[in-house]
Amino acid sequence: MAKRVTKAVIPAAGLGTRFLPATKAMPKEMLPVVDKPAIQYVVEEAVDAGLHDVLMVTGRNKNALENHFDRATELEASLVQKGDTDRLEKVNYSTDLADMHYVRQGDPKGLGHAVLRAKMHVGDEAFAVLLGDDIIDSRDTLLDRMLEVQQEKNATVVALLEVDPSQIHLYGAAAVETTDADDVVRVTGLVEKPDREHAPSNYAIIGRYVLRPEVFEVLERTEPGKGGEIQLTDALETLAADESIAGGVYGVVFRGRRYDTGDRLDYIKAIVQLAVDRADLGPELRPWLREFAAGLDDAPASHEIVDEMTTTPADSLASPRN
Ligand code: UTP
Numbered sequence: 001m002a003k004r005v006t007k008a009v010i011p012a013a014g015l016g017t018r019f020l021p022a023t024k025a026m027p028k029e030m031l032p033v034v035d036k037p038a039i040q041y042v043v044e045e046a047v048d049a050g051l052h053d054v055l056m057v058t059g060r061n062k063n064a065l066e067n068h069f070d071r072a073t074e075l076e077a078s079l080v081q082k083g084d085t086d087r088l089e090k091v092n093y094s095t096d097l098a099d100m101h102y103v104r105q106g107d108p109k110g111l112g113h114a115v116l117r118a119k120m121h122v123g124d125e126a127f128a129v130l131l132g133d134d135i136i137d138s139r140d141t142l143l144d145r146m147l148e149v150q151q152e153k154n155a156t157v158v159a160l161l162e163v164d165p166s167q168i169h170l171y172g173a174a175a176v177e178t179t180d181a182d183d184v185v186r187v188t189g190l191v192e193k194p195d196r197e198h199a200p201s202n203y204a205i206i207g208r209y210v211l212r213p214e215v216f217e218v219l220e221r222t223e224p225g226k227g228g229e230i231q232l233t234d235a236l237e238t239l240a241a242d243e244s245i246a247g248g249v250y251g252v253v254f255r256g257r258r259y260d261t262g263d264r265l266d267y268i269k270a271i272v273q274l275a276v277d278r279a280d281l282g283p284e285l286r287p288w289l290r291e292f293a294a295g296l297d298d299a300p301a302s303h304e305i306v307d308e309m310t311t312t313p314a315d316s317l318a319s320p321r322n
Helices: 038-048 062-068 073-082 085-096 111-116 143-153 165-170 214-221 232-241 264-276 282-298 302-310 313-318
Strands: 007-012 053-058 099-104 127-130 134-136 156-162 172-178 184-192 203-211 249-253 258-260
Touching: 007 038, 007 111, 038 053, 038 062, 038 127, 038 134, 038 143, 053 062, 062 099, 073 085, 111 214, 111 232, 127 143, 134 203, 143 156, 143 203, 143 249, 156 172, 156 184, 156 232, 165 203, 184 232, 203 232, 203 249, 214 232, 232 249, 258 264, 264 282
Parallel strands: 007 053, 007 127, 053 099, 156 249
Antiparallel strands: 127 203, 134 258, 156 203, 172 184, 172 203, 184 249
């Protein structure tokens, strides 16, 4: 049995271009999902799985991320003065959540490059990587199971989600073999964002990994791949192809709820899905949503109005109407 993992690495240094202009001066990981920034859900998930040592890989606009997990003395003093203990508790909660550490990525040269920045902090032990824009619903378990499998196999463990074949080109796809456990597969190969015809399966890699320290040496040797970036998937492919490096790669098949908050449509869905189940918002939101959805059938063309409102001058040049 391998030693139990204690450290989590959270890459949050991407440019977040799909969310511009919202992410011009703010990391996408700070976008609120209901009333918490996406990154807080991710840190909470790490802590819930027993990973209290959290290293965040930050890029430009790192202050917002660091400040969120730090004291906010003026705000705290004001809430104390008002006797607003509920909100004070919420503010203090993120401060005391984990033992937070930060490292800069410099240039965002890809997820693999971001993970490599964790080498000094992690040292010679296995560690978890949680993508800062990927939320796993806290009512479903994934990371605990991945840590369990990592300990048992002493290998690399990735999280896999079965997606519609039409969506596989958006992910890294895994070639897999079954194992004795219904929710665990052995990964024999990986392809980053394959065409539907070339995808080895519908198993998409999502933003949770448990890696062995050997991954750092592999990343150091990994040449820039798709998009000119150093891809973590390429390093995982090397680990899957040669079990002698770090015991091979296993996948835990996740069948729960996951929200990709780096994608605009998924982000909107995440807010709605999480808010309808909240005791403070759900009772009012649910009937409103039903009424709103019923009204959509009567107004099929209203998106054209919104398009007009949100089209920037650059968009109009790129796709002239009529
Ligand atoms: P994405 O590919 O979704 O992030 O990376 P992005 O490049 O910021 O997004 P778009 O496509 O431009 O909108 C997945 C995760 O890896 C981190 C991101 O912050 C995100 O959490 N990442 C990505 C880094 O930390 N560094 C990088 O160089 C790239």
